[in-house]
Amino acid sequence: MTADFLNSFQSEWLKTKRSLAFWMVVVGGFFTPAVIIVARLVRYSRLPEIYSDDNFWALLWKNSWETMAIFFLPLGAILSTSLIAQIEYKNNTWKQLHALPLSYTTIFFSKLAVILVLMLQFFVLFNLGIYFSAVVPYLLVSGTPYPQQAMPYRFFLNENILYFVDTLPIVALQYLLSLRYKNFLVPVGLGFLFWVGALASLSWQFGYIIPYTYPMFNYLKDVERSRAVTPEVNIHLLALGYFAVITTVSYVIYLTRREKG
Amino acid sequence: MHVLETHDLTHAFSKEETVLSGISLCVDDGSIYGFLGPNGAGKTTTLRLVLGLLKKQHGSISIFGKDFGKDRVEILRQIGSMIESPSIYSHLTATENLRLLQKVYRCPRSRIGEVLELVGLANTGRKKAGEFSLGMKQRLSIAIALLNNPKLLILDEPTNGLDPNGIIEIRELLRRLNRESAITIVISSHLLSEIDRLVTHIGIINKGRIMFQGTLDELKRRQQQSLSVILETNDLGRTREVLSQDGVEADYQNGRCILPALPKERIAQINRQLVDRGVDVYELSVVKNDLEKIFIDLINE
Numbered sequence: 344m345t346a347d348f349l350n351s352f353q354s355e356w357l358k359t360k361r362s363l364a365f366w367m368v369v370v371g372g373f374f375t376p377a378v379i380i381v382a383r384l385v386r387y388s389r390l391p392e393i394y395s396d397d398n399f400w401a402l403l404w405k406n407s408w409e410t411m412a413i414f415f416l417p418l419g420a421i422l423s424t425s426l427i428a429q430i431e432y433k434n435n436t437w438k439q440l441h442a443l444p445l446s447y448t449t450i451f452f453s454k455l456a457v458i459l460v461l462m463l464q465f466f467v468l469f470n471l472g473i474y475f476s477a478v479v480p481y482l483l484v485s486g487t488p489y490p491q492q493a494m495p496y497r498f499f500l501n502e503n504i505l506y507f508v509d510t511l512p513i514v515a516l517q518y519l520l521s522l523r524y525k526n527f528l529v530p531v532g533l534g535f536l537f538w539v540g541a542l543a544s545l546s547w548q549f550g551y552i553i554p555y556t557y558p559m560f561n562y563l564k565d566v567e568r569s570r571a572v573t574p575e576v577n578i579h580l581l582a583l584g585y586f587a588v589i590t591t592v593s594y595v596i597y598l599t600r601r602e603k604g
Numbered sequence: 605m606h607v608l609e610t611h612d613l614t615h616a617f618s619k620e621e622t623v624l625s626g627i628s629l630c631v632d633d634g635s636i637y638g639f640l641g642p643n644g645a646g647k648t649t650t651l652r653l654v655l656g657l658l659k660k661q662h663g664s665i666s667i668f669g670k671d672f673g674k675d676r677v678e679i680l681r682q683i684g685s686m687i688e689s690p691s692i693y694s695h696l697t698a699t700e701n702l703r704l705l706q707k708v709y710r711c712p713r714s715r716i717g718e719v720l721e722l723v724g725l726a727n728t729g730r731k732k733a734g735e736f737s738l739g740m741k742q743r744l745s746i747a748i749a750l751l752n753n754p755k756l757l758i759l760d761e762p763t764n765g766l767d768p769n770g771i772i773e774i775r776e777l778l779r780r781l782n783r784e785s786a787i788t789i790v791i792s793s794h795l796l797s798e799i800d801r802l803v804t805h806i807g808i809i810n811k812g813r814i815m816f817q818g819t820l821d822e823l824k825r826r827q828q829q830s831l832s833v834i835l836e837t838n839d840l841g842r843t844r845e846v847l848s849q850d851g852v853e854a855d856y857q858n859g860r861c862i863l864p865a866l867p868k869e870r871i872a873q874i875n876r877q878l879v880d881r882g883v884d885v886y887e888l889s890v891v892k893n894d895l896e897k898i899f900i901d902l903i904n905e
Contacts, residue, residue, distance in 0.1 A: 346710075350707045351707075351708060353704075354704040354705065354708050357700060357703060357704040357707070358696070358704060360696065360700065361695045361696070362695055430693065433694075434692060434693050434694055435689055435690075435691055436691040436692070438652070438687050438688075439685075439687075441656065441657055442655045442657065442680060442683070442685045442687070443705070443708050443709075444678070444679075444680040444681035445677065446676075601658065602657070602658055603656070603659075604687075
């Protein structure tokens with residue numbers, strides 16, 4: 344079973360090669376850091392002041408996550424998850440996949456594992472991007488001091504874990520929708536609607552019911568003058584709960600499908 | 605021994621639409637089984653059921669003597685398949701397509717080159733499968749089906765999209781695989797002429813029912829039984845009279861008599877009698893129904 348899962352995972356991973364989902368992860372990971380680099384190079388005269396700030400890394404982290412937590416992370420999760428399942432629909436390969444000597448459980452979870460590893464890859468690339476967005480202006484613009492404060496690795500790691508956990512329900516629900524609907528527009532369209540709903544419900548006291556809000560809430564918790572309501576529940580635990588429940592439902596739906604290709 | 609056996613398979617996509625009724629297939633070990641039927645007859649649905657791509661509603665499926673429902677994974681390890689249109693990842697090369705399946709089958713990596721060579725795709729290099737012609741995609745699908753050295757090969761219309769040369773090559777390849785590697789092959793087609801020189805056994809399906817199942821020889825025997833003699837004369841009335849007196853039962857269509865298969869001597873005798881009675885015989889010929897005609901007759905029953 345374990346060997347089957349590992350082989351199936353490797354097989355699924357090979358399918359992402361040159362796929363749109365793969366490129367989205369790469370481009371998405373470096374997009375915001377690239378914007379920050381360009382913005383800082385354009386306003387290079389302010390660099391000494393920015394790089395001398397005692398909170399340099401915390402501010403950079405916050406700047407980097409602003410658009411990421413609200414827009415790119417939820418939308419990226421929606422698109423990349425849908426695209427992974429779409430690989431089979433687009434190529435008419437579900438029938439080939441289901442005629443392989445693999446249990447349905449192995450197929451379901453190895454595909455989900457690939458999506459989660461892609462998400463991890465995105466986080467790694469984004470963190471690298473954040474580091475580059477600090478280093479590149481320092482290297483290119485003379486007179487820019489290297490930040491004196493040590494990089495807060497532990498804080499970054501903790502925040503990464505929380506953002507990752509907060510994205511899990513989005514992945515689970517998009518996975519369910521992508522397996523259920525052949526038409527790519529259905530999971531993407533529904534995901535987009537949920538995302539808009541999440542944005543609209545940030546100031547609602549029960550906004551945390553919508554799982555797409557969690558990365559946003561995680562970012563907004565430290566933002567002063569935010570109109571968002573701080574949830575009175577532990578959204579990270581809630582995210583894990585949603586992920587477990589939605590994945591179980593998705594698995595049952597997948598297993599009981601009458602047609603498998 | 606039957607490699608593949610289905611019993612009383614019945615399937616309906618809705619209450620109003622029963623697509624298969626009591627399909628019982630028997631595929632002998634080492635045979636090449638041609639599964640024939642017109643488009644929409646139920647061939648693909650049957651094969652999808654056999655591979656577990658459709659949830660079985662009624663009946664049983666046994667492959668290699670094992671119940672498919674219970675030993676699905678173990679059975680599929682020994683099956684190569686290609687159902688309907690090619691199933692290939694268009695953003696990957698031919699080698700990459702095979703590589704991801706080689707991981708699952710856990711067969712030697714050298715097997716990828718072997719099957720690509722077998723189907724004539726060894727030189728496609730970095731070309732993505734999406735840029736292949738339909739024939740090349742079909743060949744790649746066959747290579748995929750062969751990758752795990754299967755004991756049973758299930759191919760649903762594998763020659764679709766191939767040019768005549770490609771069809772001959774694939775036919776030769778399948779014949780060789782059957783002969784040299786003792787692979788049992790189930791091949792579906794809607795054209796008898798496409799596979800009658802390949803198969804050893806035939807199953808004919810129409811409107812979800814099996815109309816014939818047996819060896820090619822049995823089908824040919826039916827062909828012998830369906831010979832007829834056509835007789836055309838200048839006077840149908842007198843011809844009918846002569847034949848009736850001679851005890852020959854004939855059909856009369858379009859001004860011609862159609863007689864059942866008769867010995868040569870008897871045909872000559874009838875001719876003599878007609879001429880002696882002053883009837884001019886314009887045509888007296890034996891009609892041999894080819895296999896295609898038998899097939900058409902079976903699906904029109």
